[in-house]
Amino acid sequence: MVAYLPIGYAIALSFVKKTAFSPVTTFSGLRNYRLIVEEPELWGALWRSLVFTAGAVVLQLALGLVAALLLNRAFRGRTFVRSIFVLPYLLPTIVVALVFQWLLNQEYGVVNQLLLESRLLTRPLNFLGGLDTAMWSVIATSGWQYGSFATLLILARLQAIPPKLYEAAKVSGAGPLRCFWDVTLPNLRTTLVLVALLRGIWMFNKFDTIWLMTRGGPLKATETLPIYAYRLAFEEFDFGMAAAACTVMFVILVAGAVVYFRLFDPSREVEVGR
Amino acid sequence: MSLNRRDFVKLTAGVTGAAVAPQILARRASAADKNRVVFVSEESNPKAIAVYEKINADFEKETGIKVTMEYPGFANIAKRVATLIAAGTPPEIVWYGAGQAMNLALEDQLVDVGDLVKALGVADNQRMIYKGADRSIPTSQQFVYGWYRKDLFAEKKLEAPKSWEDYLRVAKALTDAPRIYGCIVPSAETGASTLLLETMFMKNDVHWFEWDAGKKQYEVSLDKGGNRKRAIETLDYLHELHKFSPEASNYNWGELMSTYVAEKAATSWYVGARLLEQVNANNARIADATVPFELPRKLTDHYYLSIQGFHILEKSNVEGAKKYVRFFMQHPSLIAWYHAVPLHIIPASREMLRSSKYQDHPVIQKRMDVLKFLDSVWGKGVPLYYWDGKELNPHIGLFHNENLAGWTLAARNIKGMKAEAVVDEAANQVRKKMRRAS
Numbered sequence: 001m002v003a004y005l006p007i008g009y010a011i012a013l014s015f016v017k018k019t020a021f022s023p024v025t026t027f028s029g030l031r032n033y034r035l036i037v038e039e040p041e042l043w044g045a046l047w048r049s050l051v052f053t054a055g056a057v058v059l060q061l062a063l064g065l066v067a068a069l070l071l072n073r074a075f076r077g078r079t080f081v082r083s084i085f086v087l088p089y090l091l092p093t094i095v096v097a098l099v100f101q102w103l104l105n106q107e108y109g110v111v112n113q114l115l116l117e118s119r120l121l122t123r124p125l126n127f128l129g130g131l132d133t134a135m136w137s138v139i140a141t142s143g144w145q146y147g148s149f150a151t152l153l154i155l156a157r158l159q160a161i162p163p164k165l166y167e168a169a170k171v172s173g174a175g176p177l178r179c180f181w182d183v184t185l186p187n188l189r190t191t192l193v194l195v196a197l198l199r200g201i202w203m204f205n206k207f208d209t210i211w212l213m214t215r216g217g218p219l220k221a222t223e224t225l226p227i228y229a230y231r232l233a234f235e236e237f238d239f240g241m242a243a244a245a246c247t248v249m250f251v252i253l254v255a256g257a258v259v260y261f262r263l264f265d266p267s268r269e270v271e272v273g274r
Numbered sequence: 275m276s277l278n279r280r281d282f283v284k285l286t287a288g289v290t291g292a293a294v295a296p297q298i299l300a301r302r303a304s305a306a307d308k309n310r311v312v313f314v315s316e317e318s319n320p321k322a323i324a325v326y327e328k329i330n331a332d333f334e335k336e337t338g339i340k341v342t343m344e345y346p347g348f349a350n351i352a353k354r355v356a357t358l359i360a361a362g363t364p365p366e367i368v369w370y371g372a373g374q375a376m377n378l379a380l381e382d383q384l385v386d387v388g389d390l391v392k393a394l395g396v397a398d399n400q401r402m403i404y405k406g407a408d409r410s411i412p413t414s415q416q417f418v419y420g421w422y423r424k425d426l427f428a429e430k431k432l433e434a435p436k437s438w439e440d441y442l443r444v445a446k447a448l449t450d451a452p453r454i455y456g457c458i459v460p461s462a463e464t465g466a467s468t469l470l471l472e473t474m475f476m477k478n479d480v481h482w483f484e485w486d487a488g489k490k491q492y493e494v495s496l497d498k499g500g501n502r503k504r505a506i507e508t509l510d511y512l513h514e515l516h517k518f519s520p521e522a523s524n525y526n527w528g529e530l531m532s533t534y535v536a537e538k539a540a541t542s543w544y545v546g547a548r549l550l551e552q553v554n555a556n557n558a559r560i561a562d563a564t565v566p567f568e569l570p571r572k573l574t575d576h577y578y579l580s581i582q583g584f585h586i587l588e589k590s591n592v593e594g595a596k597k598y599v600r601f602f603m604q605h606p607s608l609i610a611w612y613h614a615v616p617l618h619i620i621p622a623s624r625e626m627l628r629s630s631k632y633q634d635h636p637v638i639q640k641r642m643d644v645l646k647f648l649d650s651v652w653g654k655g656v657p658l659y660y661w662d663g664k665e666l667n668p669h670i671g672l673f674h675n676e677n678l679a680g681w682t683l684a685a686r687n688i689k690g691m692k693a694e695a696v697v698d699e700a701a702n703q704v705r706k707k708m709r710r711a712s
Contacts, residue, residue: 020356022381035710106521107452107538124452129462129523131688217463218523219684234353235677237377 007250013243020237032244042245044220045228046252052139052210052224053203059143060199061192064150069184071151072158082155089148097212100141104128128214134221138210142203150195157191158184193264201253225249306366306591311341311598314354316370316582318345322614329605336601339594352377359383364587366595372402372410373670375585376659380668384409385586390596394603399653400581400622404666411599412583412622414612416546417648417655418473418569419577425563426540434567438477438511441570445518448540455539456518460525461687467525467680469545469578472658474512478572480504482673482704485663492667494708497701504573509686509693511572516687523688534564543569545580547617547644554637566647579655581622617644624652672707673700 014033017026036042071082088096103110104127112124127137165183174182207226210216216223216231223231225245233242315326323345330341344365346354351370355378358365364383368375378384379402386407394411402410422434426448435441445456460466475481484495495501516522520533527544531552534542537560542549553561569577584602586595602608609631612621616637621627627649632638638645658670673679682700685691691699 019381020352021359021378021383023359023362107533108536126521126523129521129525129688131523214524215463217684219463219681219689237352237356 010243010246010250013239014247016240018239020233020239028240032240033248036241036244036248041220041223041228042225042248045223045225048135048220048222049204049224049226051135052142052206052222053200055135055139056142056146056203056206057196057199059139060147060150061195063143063147064154064195065188065192067147067151068154068158069180071155085151086148088145089152091145093145093208094212096141096145097209100137100144101128101213104137129218131218131221134214134218138213138222141213142206142209145209146199146202149199153191153195154188157188161187197257197260200256204253204256205249306589308591308594309339311339311367311591311594312344312358312363312365313341313367313369313598314344314346314351314358314365315368316346316348316351317614317619318347319614322611325607325611325614328607329602329611332605333598333601337594337597339591339597341598359587364590366586366590366592367598368585368587369413370582370585372412372581372583372585373658373674375410375583376402376404376666376668377671378585378587379404379409383588385588385592387411387584387586387596387599390599393600396622397624399656399660402581402657402659402666404668410581410583410585411603412581413603414582414619414622415655416580416582416619417577417651418469418543418545418579419647419651420541420543420567420569421534421549421564422541422567423560423563424565425560434565435570437570438572442511442514442518445515445541449518451518452520454537455520455533456541457515458522458525458530458533458539458542459512459516459519459683459687460522460530461512461516461684462522462524462526463677463680463684464524464526465677465680466527466530467683468674468677470543471508471512471679471683472674473569473578474508475505476576476578476656476661477569477574478504478508479574480508481662482701483662483667483669485665492662492665492669494701494704495662496704497698502697505697506693508572509682509696512683513686513693521688523684535560541567545578546615546619548615550641550644551615551618566644568647568651575651575654576661577651577655579657581657582619583622613638617641617648620648624649627652669704669708672704672711678703 015027015029017028017031067085071078071085075081102108104112106112106124106126106129109124109127111127112121115121116124125133127133161184165187166179169179169183205226206224207230210222210224210227211230214222216227226249229242229245229249232238232245313326313330315322323343326343330343334340344354348370351368352374355365355368368378375384384404387410388408390411391401391408396408396412400412400415401408427433427444430447432444432447433440435444441457448454448456460470480496481501482494482496483492484498484501485491486493496505520538522529525533530542530544531549533539534549535552535557537557547566550561550564550566553564568575584595584599586592586599612619612626612632613635616635621632626632627645633642633645658674659666659668661667678700682696685696685699686693
């Protein structure tokens with residue numbers, strides 16, 4: 001009931017005309033879906049959701065992989081450094097958003113200050129307010145915050161790779177790059193796919209980071225589907241259309257999950273991963 | 275996807291429960307408690323809350339009616355009211371802007387408060403009338419006006435701008451980017467951009483709508499005739515002014531104050547005197563040099579007027595709510611409520627503004643120049659819902675609440691679209707939203 005009730009209610013709401021300030025609910029059939037599909041905003045938001053999801057997931061995987069490879073080496077204070085790497089994931093999003101807003105601020109931000117002092121810029125950049133920079137700024141923030149989630153999982157898997165595989169590769173004359181390509185990556189495949197799926201779903205639904213940093217702006221440059229749905233519900237007060245937008249998001253995610261299960265049979269992947 | 279029988283039963287029960295539960299709740303809650311008043315207030319300043327507590331305790335002692343307060347804050351009050359209505363438990367009273375409350379009136383959720391409006395002697399230009407009845411009891415108001423650094427102006431032998439040309443000239447003279455800027459033109463999809471554009475539209479007599487006497491309804495007029503010409507002129511003017519402002523593509527209320535307080539701007543503007551309060555609190559060194567000025571006129575002296583007040587909801591304890599509002603407005607502590615943020619929330623009544631008991635406050639005494647300024651611009655402000663005609667314009671939410679006006683400014687200043695294209699696109703957006711709403 002706990003799982004189905006909100007989903008069922010949201011889907012039911014998408015078939016009615018319901019505004020915020022009236023208790024009256026009128027059945028409207030597919031009207032909300034027809035209106036929403038005709039809105040260019042929906043397609044723009046969908047595209048930006050895909051860009052944000054792809055960018056954030058790729059960055060998280062890249063940062064996570066590099067960090068995990070470094071942390072898998074033996075060095076003094078390794079346990080301490082590993083615990084430091086988990087910290088961003090433990091921070092509340094509001095803290096991360098406020099810190100990055102400050103770092104990236106045009107007038108008094110540290111990033112602009114450093115870039116100006118090192119003469120890489122001649123005048124400060126409005127990272128969060130720029131049409132070309134806002135999306136990359138929120139992607140970078142999400143990459144920093146959630147890269148450590150990927151680090152954790154990848155590191156756990158790295159530690160489970162039998163050392164004899166590396167020894168055999170070295171005996172065969174493989175260098176570090178060859179070892180990484182032929183031993184590490186194949187063994188990480190399952191984990192990387194799993195992380196990509198989970199982070200992909202979470203990033204596609206991500207609302208808080210973007211809302212807190214840019215509120216979907218400037219000029220909708222960072223308005224993803226969750227923010228579009230929020231605007232419909234709480235700025236236009238049209239709950240029916242907002243529910244239709246959420247249902248569209250839900251269908252896209254279900255379709256993505258189905259494709260995933262078809263392409264990467266989880267039970268087979270677990271077997272391979274062992 | 276296949277469902278087994280168990281899952282299907284769960285799913286069906288869930289959907290049915292979701293559909294039925296609100297109806298049941300609504301029926302249970304339909305009978306309002308005569309001994310209770312739920313009051314949702316936008317003002318959550320600790321000093322104001324202390325006054326509410328005092329008045330509420332006195333009210334309960336006198337009438338036996340308990341007042342339950344909620345303080346969801348400016349950003350969440352509309353959502354909270356919507357939730358309470360959806361749950362079938364509307365609050366008795368909501369205190370916030372009449373422009374926001376208009377959404378409730380349009381859904382027939384506000385009762386006629388004409389008796390209170392008459393008894394309290396509300397001025398005609400502060401009333402909000404829908405379907406022939408008063409829907410708002412004004413308590414206070416806020417004007418949109420500018421603030422400037424008198425010391426910096428004096429250094430350059432400049433005076434407060436009186437015309438658009440003046441404003442551009444002083445903004446240019448005071449700009450030494452990126453150290454300091456001459457003005458702030460927020461150009462984002464935010465409330466601040468929206469209000470600046472709407473005020474400057476008023477200054478140049480631009481209307482989004484016009485009253486069609488034949489059809490007895492408002493029609494979009496932004497992209498028609500003289501309106502279009504003046505709208506384009508206003509956008510191009512703000513585009514010029516923006517050259518002497520920080521880039522401001524993500525500026526909202528906070529940035530209007532913080533940029534000025536941090537001495538990165540020689541002028542700013544705000545709705546009310548909260549900017550001065552922030553200067554006093556965070557950079558007292560420039561407090562005495564911070565003085566108000568009227569945003570310059572082009573064709574008119576009008577500005578965006580925000581009126582706050584009490585709004586009483588249908589299907590609630592209406593009699594209890596009316597008793598409370600009357601009690602509140604006549605309580606001796608009312609003056610302390612106005613003093614919660616001195617000079618920011620100004621009384622709805624000019625007599626009150628000019629009264630010695632209102633002026634008897636150290637901040638007001640120290641800044642009588644601000645009070646005199648407020649008195650001098652009194653009556654020039656117009657609430658947006660009456661800007662386009664004598665009838666209440668029910669469509670303002672289409673461009674005001676959704677920040678379409680903010681988009682308009684951002685599209686010109688940040689995206690660099692031609693003013694002509696921006697105006698036409700904005701008008702078409704409003705028409706599209708009207709079709710959708712109907």
